[in-house]
Amino acid sequence: APAPAPAYTQAHAHAAPTHALQHVPASAESSPTSTMPASSVTATPSSSTPSPAVVTAATLPLLCSRPGLHFGCAALGARVDQSVTLQSRGTAQVCLRATIEGGDHDRFSLIGSNEFLLGSGEEIAVRVAFTPNAVALSSSELVLRPAHVAPGAAVRFRIPLLGFGGRARVSLQQADQHLQPDGWRVGLGALGVGETRRVELTVRNDGDRAAFVRGLCVEHGRAALRSRPSIYPDALVLVPGGSHRLLVDITAAAGATPAAHSDAGQGTLLAMLNICTGDDVLRQGLRALAPSAVPASIQQLGLLEYFQDEVSAAAPVTHASVAVDAFKANLSILRIGVEGTPTLASASPAVPHNPAAPAQPLSAPAPAP
Secondary structure (H helix, E strand, C coil), rough: CCCCCCCCCCHHHHHHCCCCCEEEECCHHCCCCEECCCCCCCEEEECCCHHHHHCCCCCHHHHHHECCCEEECCCCCEEEEEEEEEEEECCCCCCEEEEEEEHHHEEEEEECCCEEEEEECCEEEEEEEEEECCCEEEEEEEEEEEEEEECCEEEECCEEEEEEECCCEEEEEECCCEEEEEEEEEEEEEEEECCCCEEEEEEEECCCCCCCEEEEEEEECCCCCCCEEECCEEEECCCCCCEEEEEEEEEEECCCCCCCCCCCCCCEEEEEEEEEEHHHHHHHHHHCCCCCHHHHHHHCCCCCCCCCCCCCCCCCCCCCCHHHHHHHHCCCEEEEEEEEEEEECCCCCCCCCCCCCCCCCCCCCCCCC
């Protein structure tokens, strides 16, 4: 069986109904858009003895597992591999030749043989590598041609290839944190009912592409000391080399009671901060899709909103499922646990709200800078 494509684990979740790819004349070609379910692969090597059939316009019905290959974002000089599965629905064995043509063809390459025999009902995986050499969009096409074509028959199939050179890499700059199996931890010490503490986190983009940052505060339901977390700003974009401070306010709710300390030794886990990061061009590309094409899990994170310091970027036009899978493959989440030691004594808020930078609840949009 072919190795699965590393960056497209959800590819078939958004697949279109299965139907045969239609050939078109060379002067009026179109890219394939149909898909097929995954199954076992049995392809005949090109050195086998049966003679391939001569292909006419009506004897090469092919199915393609994906409408295109989007490699997402790759570090300069690094190689990223993906594959597409082809299935023959013809009645005779055919010999196919694969080439990379057009556009930035020098940044894409075929892995393995570029010529193979495909019998009726057989499948084969064609692997393509993307190796970017510039921080830019690269595009080309995987072109499939029969080796033996009847005179006057122009039969050719095209599968679009896309990829971005460079990556967005967001990191935390704090030194007063410790890493646990489920993420980072920040300790607040003793915290009384009604008291507010502020945690300052600095995020930095160490990559060479613009990165989005989406901060989500989640109350920890099992904590005996309930908290009301908020974060400001909760949606922003970092340019390469840029950094920004996030202000997180944790307020102990009334009626809290002391609880056992967590395993980390810093106190009870009060809240979890989920910092979602990724490539901002891929994120903006989701807004160009129909709402029904974007999974609810992405929409619920508020990733389709306009972010602070966002610079509009034109995303390449591609199939909706391809765009969604590329975004998911480049999405990262930094998890930060905020811990504190519950006390019964109430206290005045330790952190007055700064009118210039008020902490915002998750449901409220971040104000303009």
